[in-house]
Amino acid sequence: MIEENVRSLLGELEAGNCYGEKVTLVAATKTRTADEINRALAAGISDIGENKVQEFRDKFDAVQGGNRHFIGHLQTNKVKYLIGKTYLYHSVDRDELAAEIAKRSARQGVVSDILIQINIGCEESKGGYPLEEGLCVFETLRKTQGLRVRGFMAMLPLSDDEAYLEKLCRKMRALYDTAKAQDNDIRYLSMGMSGDWRLCLEHGSNMIRLGTAIFGERNYSV
Ligand SMILES: *Cc1c(COP(=O)(O)O)cnc(C)c1O
DSSP: OHHHHHHHHHHHHTTOSTTOOOOEEEEEOTTOOHHHHHHHHHTTOOEEEESOHHHHHHHTTTSOSSEEEEOSOOOGGGGGGTTTTOSEEEEEOSHHHHHHHHHHHHHHTOOEEEEEEEOTTOOTTSOOBOGGGHHHHHHHHTTSTTEEEEEEEEOOOOOSOHHHHHHHHHHHHHHHHHHHHHOTTOOEEEOOOTTTHHHHHHTTOOEEEESHHHHOSOOTTO
């Protein structure tokens, strides 16, 4: 099941996104066991992303290999557990968090790769900077010691209105393109989950985060 899903997804992703760019598939591993994650890695997954610091730490040693991303909401007081262990922080959604990652990274002599999270659907339930602030935040954070901005992350709202979702994707891609034109470190537009990843890739995303499509439905009760 996991193996089959991974193989079929990786096969489909070989063609790249709408620009022919390489697409990075990050397996979203919340609630999954180390054993399930190791099966996904053995089947060809190269990158995995956790949502919770506790899970990130609990599974860290039992999981074998893979670039370890952090994709969930991150509390400032838990940053210390991730520094030096995280391949890419997707969810830098506020100034205090960026400052904390920067401070602790500089102190440990590492540079942390981050994405700036944009609240593209202007949803109260979601974190992230307003789209309009994206460039300004990028310009500040790229000059911050301890940080290297690699791009942007967004979660599309739940909606049946494809034209609306496409419009949001295009706005994210425009932000990404503007930043990329100024900075060679910009590489990733992380946008797309199990329900909307094809649409996102058709409109310029080059990094997707899939949980259900790889591992099946989540069961939060166990
Ligand atoms: C859970 C999660 C995903 C993956 O969700 P699926 O719908 O299961 O693919 C992607 N991104 C984030 C930030 C998540 O928390």
